[in-house]
Amino acid sequence: MIIKDVVCPFCGCLCDDLDVEVEGQKVIKVQNGCALAEAKFTGSGRLPAPIRRTPTGWDDVSYDDAIRETAEILVAADRPLLYGWSSTHGDAQSMGVHIAELIGGVIDNTSTVCHGPSILAIQEVGHPGCTLGQVKNRADVIVYWGCNPTEAHPRHMSRYTTFATGFFVPEAQKDRTVIVVDTRRTESAEIADEFIRIERGGDYEVLSALRAIVRGKGNVVPKMVAGVSREQLFRVAEICKKAKFGAIFFGLGLTMSAGKYKNVRNAIELTDELNRHTKFTISPLRGHGNVYGSNEVFTWITGYPYAVDFSRGIAFYNPGETTAVDILRRGECDAALIVASDPGAHFPHAAAAHLAKIPTVLIDPHMTATTPLCRIQIPCTIAGIDAEGTAYRMDGVPIRYRKVITSSYPDDADILKKIHDRIREVQGS
Ligand code: SF4
Numbered sequence: 001m002i003i004k005d006v007v008c009p010f011c012g013c014l015c016d017d018l019d020v021e022v023e024g025q026k027v028i029k030v031q032n033g034c035a036l037a038e039a040k041f042t043g044s045g046r047l048p049a050p051i052r053r054t055p056t057g058w059d060d061v062s063y064d065d066a067i068r069e070t071a072e073i074l075v076a077a078d079r080p081l082l083y084g085w086s087s088t089h090g091d092a093q094s095m096g097v098h099i100a101e102l103i104g105g106v107i108d109n110t111s112t113v114c115h116g117p118s119i120l121a122i123q124e125v126g127h128p129g130c131t132l133g134q135v136k137n138r139a140d141v142i143v144y145w146g147c148n149p150t151e152a153h154p155r156h157m158s159r160y161t162t163f164a165t166g167f168f169v170p171e172a173q174k175d176r177t178v179i180v181v182d183t184r185r186t187e188s189a190e191i192a193d194e195f196i197r198i199e200r201g202g203d204y205e206v207l208s209a210l211r212a213i214v215r216g217k218g219n220v221v222p223k224m225v226a227g228v229s230r231e232q233l234f235r236v237a238e239i240c241k242k243a244k245f246g247a248i249f250f251g252l253g254l255t256m257s258a259g260k261y262k263n264v265r266n267a268i269e270l271t272d273e274l275n276r277h278t279k280f281t282i283s284p285l286r287g288h289g290n291v292y293g294s295n296e297v298f299t300w301i302t303g304y305p306y307a308v309d310f311s312r313g314i315a316f317y318n319p320g321e322t323t324a325v326d327i328l329r330r331g332e333c334d335a336a337l338i339v340a341s342d343p344g345a346h347f348p349h350a351a352a353a354h355l356a357k358i359p360t361v362l363i364d365p366h367m368t369a370t371t372p373l374c375r376i377q378i379p380c381t382i383a384g385i386d387a388e389g390t391a392y393r394m395d396g397v398p399i400r401y402r403k404v405i406t407s408s409y410p411d412d413a414d415i416l417k418k419i420h421d422r423i424r425e426v427q428g429s
Pocket of ligand 1: 008154
């Protein structure tokens with residue numbers, strides 16, 4: 001059976017045009033998707049049952065026992081951390097926030113190690129963004145800054161930018177000018193009309209120079225700025241000013257390099273300057289399929305998009321203090337629940353090492369780099385494959401994940417609901 005118009009849950013593009021061929025309860029072929037989508041849908045190696053660490057290895061354990069122990073671990077903790085949430089759907093994210101509130105814990109999502117700085121910048125100066133549909137149909141100048149969509153978001157260029165035909169840009173590549181800004185010549189840079197190679201950590205200076213030129217103060221710009229010639233900066237500023245509709249996309253090269261959220265703030269203010277000449281927008285290239293959704297769901301319920309601390313009895317937010325990496329690095333946290341993410345692969349060593357010292361429970365379909373750090377792992381469905389639910393695309397558009405196969409695994413939202421109810425029983429509330 002071929003199921004049409006399936007949403008790929010892997011990256012923030014959430015491509016919704018996949019044809020997925022299913023035989024029995026197995027995906028055997030994916031059409032229209034990129035290699036990452038193919039691997040996601042046809043991948044094997046799912047953990048068959050919950051496991052609990054023993055002194056010599058792992059024992060199988062029932063779902064009921066794993067859920068009961070998880071609830072007991074969380075209730076007994078003074079400073080529990082609930083982290084992850086970006087590869088699952090909104091119902092599970094919402095249940096995570098309710099558990100955090102119930103136990104006075106901290107809940108954080110993967111923004112903390114990707115676009116958290118973008119959120120801080122947006123909170124300061126706003127977000128002149130737009131939907132990917134606007135970019136596809138209107139943008140004749142595209143800037144990719146500190147990101148490499150060819151490898152990380154393989155269909156971003158073919159669906160929305162460089163290779164996509166749009167209503168006002170019918171000739172795709174011919175009608176669009178692509179500028180890539182990076183510290184190294186990536187595959188995306190090979191496709192670009194203009195590649196700006198900047199010195200590592202030079203983003204803030206280059207953005208400031210471009211702002212000065214766009215503002216008509218180019219005389220203050222020196223001959224070279226962070227490895228970029230004055231001539232190239234003037235040329236690029238001119239391309240941007242002459243655009244009918246420009247779109248900047250930025251990635252971790254901007255958010256996680258020296259300057260962090262100040263880089264993003266500067267990029268937003270460059271966009272603001274460009275809007276004195278033409279229409280320009282700026283958007284973060286979000287990584288995990290539903291990381292945007294974790295920000296949305298956390299915000300609806302608590303008022304804050306990540307790093308929410310309930311230990312005071314109310315929601316409190318102070319990135320740098322209440323962010324997962326900082327709590328772990330300070331050794332504050334005495335129990336952790338990890339859902340739909342892999343901090344073992346992505347956290348700094350000191351933070352990941354602390355997870356191994358405390359009782360950590362992982363809810364994830366596969367054994368990952370986080371598994372060896374855990375005391376218990378509970379396998380669940382994969383959102384968008386054997387579970388449906390709502391996710392948010394990188395431009396904030398909500399999209400419904402479809403369920404293409406039926407499996408015997410429980411949905412992570414149901415596991416979390418049982419943990420929540422068990423905590424209430426233990427607390428006697
Ligand atoms: S670009 Fe992203 S969402 Fe689209 S098919 Fe590839 S991995 Fe999936």
